[in-house]
Each structure stands twice: as C-alpha cells, then as structure tokens.
Amino acid sequence: MLEGDVDAIGLATSLILVGVALAVSLSQQLRLEKQLIWATVRAFVQLVVMGFVLAWLLEPGRGVAYSWVWVACMVVFAGWTVHKRAPEVPGLFGMAVVALAASTLVTMGVIFGFGVFPMEARAIVPLGGMMIGNSLSGTVLAARRVADELTEKRPEVEARLALGHSSQQAGRPYVRSAMRTALTPQIESTKAVGLVFLPGAMTGLILAGVDPVDAVLVQAAIMYLILGAVATTSLVVGLGSVRQLFTPDHRLRRLTRSSD
Amino acid sequence: MTQLFEFSDVHVAVEDASILSGVTTTIPVDKLTVIAGESGSGKTSLLRLCNRLDVPTSGTIGFRGRDLLELDPQQLRRRVGMVFQRPVLFGGTVRDNFLVADPTASDETMCEVLTDVQLDPAFLDRIGDELSGGEAQRVCLARTLLCEPEVLLMDEATASLHQAATRTLEETVSRLRTDAGVGVVWVTHDLGQIERLAEHLIVLTEGRVRYTGGAGTPEARAALASLATEAED
Numbered sequence: 142m143l144e145g146d147v148d149a150i151g152l153a154t155s156l157i158l159v160g161v162a163l164a165v166s167l168s169q170q171l172r173l174e175k176q177l178i179w180a181t182v183r184a185f186v187q188l189v190v191m192g193f194v195l196a197w198l199l200e201p202g203r204g205v206a207y208s209w210v211w212v213a214c215m216v217v218f219a220g221w222t223v224h225k226r227a228p229e230v231p232g233l234f235g236m237a238v239v240a241l242a243a244s245t246l247v248t249m250g251v252i253f254g255f256g257v258f259p260m261e262a263r264a265i266v267p268l269g270g271m272m273i274g275n276s277l278s279g280t281v282l283a284a285r286r287v288a289d290e291l292t293e294k295r296p297e298v299e300a301r302l303a304l305g306h307s308s309q310q311a312g313r314p315y316v317r318s319a320m321r322t323a324l325t326p327q328i329e330s331t332k333a334v335g336l337v338f339l340p341g342a343m344t345g346l347i348l349a350g351v352d353p354v355d356a357v358l359v360q361a362a363i364m365y366l367i368l369g370a371v372a373t374t375s376l377v378v379g380l381g382s383v384r385q386l387f388t389p390d391h392r393l394r395r396l397t398r399s400s401d
Numbered sequence: 402m403t404q405l406f407e408f409s410d411v412h413v414a415v416e417d418a419s420i421l422s423g424v425t426t427t428i429p430v431d432k433l434t435v436i437a438g439e440s441g442s443g444k445t446s447l448l449r450l451c452n453r454l455d456v457p458t459s460g461t462i463g464f465r466g467r468d469l470l471e472l473d474p475q476q477l478r479r480r481v482g483m484v485f486q487r488p489v490l491f492g493g494t495v496r497d498n499f500l501v502a503d504p505t506a507s508d509e510t511m512c513e514v515l516t517d518v519q520l521d522p523a524f525l526d527r528i529g530d531e532l533s534g535g536e537a538q539r540v541c542l543a544r545t546l547l548c549e550p551e552v553l554l555m556d557e558a559t560a561s562l563h564q565a566a567t568r569t570l571e572e573t574v575s576r577l578r579t580d581a582g583v584g585v586v587w588v589t590h591d592l593g594q595i596e597r598l599a600e601h602l603i604v605l606t607e608g609r610v611r612y613t614g615g616a617g618t619p620e621a622r623a624a625l626a627s628l629a630t631e632a633e634d
Contacts (some may be wrong), residue, residue: 299454300489300541304502304548305479314491390474392454395415 198262208262212269219277227284230382240377244370279371283379286319308387327371403466405430411460420446426613433585438605444588452481482550486557488537490529502547514543535566552584
C-alpha cells in the first residue's frame with residue numbers, strides 16, 4: 142500500500158534542488174532568485190489551499206456541481222493568466238476563456254460520457270486541472286509568440302500588406318511559426334511518452350493496483366485528449382489573436398510606438 | 402484638375418501624441434512630389450496615409466477625387482505601391498519574392514520588371530539575403546511593379562544606400578514616371594535629392610505644413626533653407 146505521508150523533513154529535503162537553482166542563479170548573476178523564491182512559496186500556498194478545497198469537495202455527500210464550479214474557476218483563472226502574459230492582444234481574456242471552456246467541455250464530455258472514469262469529484266477536479274493546465278501553457282505560448290512575431294516582423298508584414306495582401310495572408314507565415322513554437326512542447330512530450338517518462342494518470346493507476354494494460358489504455362485516451370485540447374485551444378487563441386492584432390481594413394495595429 | 406491626393410484638415414494622433422496637425426495640401430497628378438522635413442516631422446506618417454497603412458484620426462483624404470476611405474484597402478494598395486526605407490525582402494530567392502506579389506507572374510514578366518529596375522534577369526534565382534542594399538531595394542521596387550501600380554510611394558527609399566545606388570534608384574523611378582506615367586511621391590530629408598527630384602514640394606515641420614507648392618520658388622528655397630538651419634542646430 143502506498144504511503145502518501147510526507148513530513149516537514151521530507152518537504153525540506155525536496156527543496157534542496159531549489160536551493161541549488163538559487164545558488165546557480167546567484168553565482169551566475171541570473172537574477173532569478175526573487176522569481177524562484179516567489180514561485181516556490183506561491184506553489185506551496187496554492188497546493189495547500191487546493192488540498193483543503195479538494196478535501197472539502199471529496200467529503201461524502203458533496204454534490205459534483207461544486208467540482209464543476211471549481212473547474213469553471215480554473216478556466217477563468219487560466220484565461221486571466223493568458224491575458225496577463227500577452228496584454229497587448231485586445232479581447233484575449235474572453236477569447237481564451239471561451240476556447241479553454243469549450244475544449245474542457247469536450248474532453249471532459251468524452252472522459253465521463255464514455256465512462257473512462259466515473260463522474261466524481263476525485264476525477265473531475267484533477268482531470269479538469271490536467272486539461273486546463275496543459276492547454277494554458279500552449280495557449281500562453283501561442284498568444285505570446287503571435288504578438289512577438291507580428292511586432293518583430295512588422296516591416297515584413299507591412300510590406301506584404303502594401304502588396305495588397307489581406308491581413309490573414311500577410312500574417313500567415315508568422316502565425317505558422319508561432320503556432321509551431323506553441324505546439325512543439327506538447328507534441329514532443331507526447332512523442333516521448335513511455336520512453337522518457339511515465340505520465341501521471343498511468344503511474345497513479347498502476348500504483349493503485351490497476352492492471353498495467355488497462356492503465357495504459359486510460360492514459361492513451363487522456364493523452365490524446367490533452368494533445369487535442371492543447372492543439373485546439375492554441376490554434377483558436379493564436380488565430381484569434383491575429384484577428385485582434387489587425388484592423389478590419391487590413392492594417393496592423395500599433396503594438397509598440399514607432400517613430401516618424 | 403483632379404488631384405492625385407488631396408488632404409483636408411488631416412490630423413493623426415498616436416496615444417495622445419500629435420503626429421500630424423491640420424494638414425491641408427494636395428499632391429498633383431503630373432508632378433513628382435517630394436515630401437520633405439526633419440526626422441519626426443510626420444512625413445512618413447503622411448505617406449502611410451496614402452496607401453492606408455495608417456488612417457487619419459480626423460480629416461479627409463481624396464485619391465483621384467474619391468474619398469480614400471471608401472476604397473477597398475487591398476485594391477488601393479495594389480494601385481498605390483510603396484517602397485520602404487529599409488529594403489524588406491522575404492525569405493528565398495528573388496523569384497520567391499516576386500511570387501508573393503503576384504503568384505501567377507510568368508518568368509517573362511518577372512524578367513521585364515527586373516529590366517525596368519536595371520537589374521539583370523539572372524537575379525531571379527539569387528537569394529535575397531545575398532544582395533547588396535542597392536540591389537535589394539531595386540528588387541523591392543521591382544516586386545512592387547509587379548502589382549502594376551499607378552502611384553509609387555518612396556519612403557526615404559535611398560536612406561540606407563550609398564551614392565551610386567541612390568542615383569540608380571532615382572533614375573529608375575524618374576524613368577518609370579516619364580515612360581510609364583507612374584505617379585511618384587518621394588519622402589526624403591536629403592537636400593541634394595530634393596534638388597534633383599522635386600517638381601512639387603511639401604515641407605513639414607512638427608506635423609504641420611510649412612510649405613506646399615512648386616519646387617523652384619523663392620518660398621520653397623526659404624522653407625528648405627530653414628530645414629538646413631534646423632538640422633545644423
């Protein structure tokens with residue numbers, strides 16, 4: 142039986158590598174110390190809060206509606222994070238929330254509709270977190286890269302517009318490159334599954350005593366759903382960002398102030 | 402006579418900073434027009450209004466007697482071509498660049514536009530990155546010519562070129578104007594270039610029109626002389 146207990150000494154030991162990272166940052170003058178400490182503290186606080194919320198949600202007799210409310214909160218928070226990372230894209234918050242909500246709805250619909258997992262709080266919250274969390278990384282990258290590409294390549298984009306291209310045509314080569322950057326991490330990690338790392342759901346099921354072949358099938362379903370969710374949300378937000386960064390009359394909006 | 406461009410009380414502001422203030426002027430059809438002014442005077446901003454890469458905050462702009470904002474922007478930009486300050490070539494060969502402007506262009510047409518800008522047809526297979534600044538800028542001009550524009554907007558197009566390349570580009574554009582009847586609006590702050598090219602002159606200072614009219618008049622010389630003095634200061 143797996144013992145899930147970790148005492149203060151165990152937790153402190155796990156911080157050793159963070160200490161190493163801090164030492165590297167200091168010795169190399171990377172100035173990442175503040176961010177490292179902030180991320181470590183914030184993650185701890187968030188996980189503790191999450192632990193209490195999960196405990197509350199998992200109490201016997203608690204309705205699954207509360208879990209869905211929690212997933213909705215995750216979607217809104219993820220949308221806000223995307224907006225904060227690429228604030229120059231107008232309307233990004235709403236766009237990200239709709240894309241994340243839609244992909245979460247579809248993936249969770251498949252998981253619970255086909256009975257991959259029973260629709261219980263202990264499945265809804267972590268699976269929702271996996272879908273939203275993975276999609277969040279891709280979506281942030283997509284929005285950020287699209288904004289950066291169009292800012293850096295402004296002269297090329299405007300040269301294309303000046304040749305009579307529509308904003309869609311003029312932005313296409315740069316959006317393509319941005320989307321590749323956004324999707325590559327998920328594609329690479331999907332390719333490395335089984336060879337480099339054993340993903341969480343499968344590991345958890347095997348540790349819980351489920352037949353490894355069944356665990357693999359469940360993991361495959363989840364992995365494909367994550368890949369699909371990341372790809373669709375990134376594409377929707379990436380292409381949506383392009384639309385927002387051009388005006389309807391095919392002009393590239395001023396993202397940074399240009400001279401004369 | 403209908404003007405090529407007609408600006409009426411045009412204002413452009415970006416984030417509360419005024420770029421152009423109450424510009425009222427005309428660009429005639431039959432004269433090579435130079436827009437002159439110091440850096441930050443708003444001359445590029447005025448030029449970018451002509452092919453609608455920017456739009457005015459207020460005021461109206463006419464193109465051949467029609468309100469420019471009523472025209473389809475994509476069609477307008479093919480009619481009013483633009484060559485930018487720095488040559489902007491897309492990846493690949495010169496041919497690849499030409500196909501961006503006109504995906505259906507034949508090799509024959511592409512060779513013609515290369516000849517128009519005094520480049521050898523062998524340039525078609527040259528890689529854009531390997532060209533000199535002058536060659537790259539002429540390829541940009543040739544690429545614009547594939548759209549068969551009625552007007553060429555030259556945005557300090559020789560600013561990054563050495564003297565010989567500057568003269569070649571000036572001659573090429575002047576010839577396009579006289580032989581093919583292409584209208585030309587040339588933005589520059591180079592006094593020598595203004596002297597060589599301008600038939601009609603617009604001088605801008607801090608977003609306002611300081612002078613508009615013929616190029617050789619005493620008033621034009623006075624406006625240009627004040628620019629030279631400001632540059633020295």
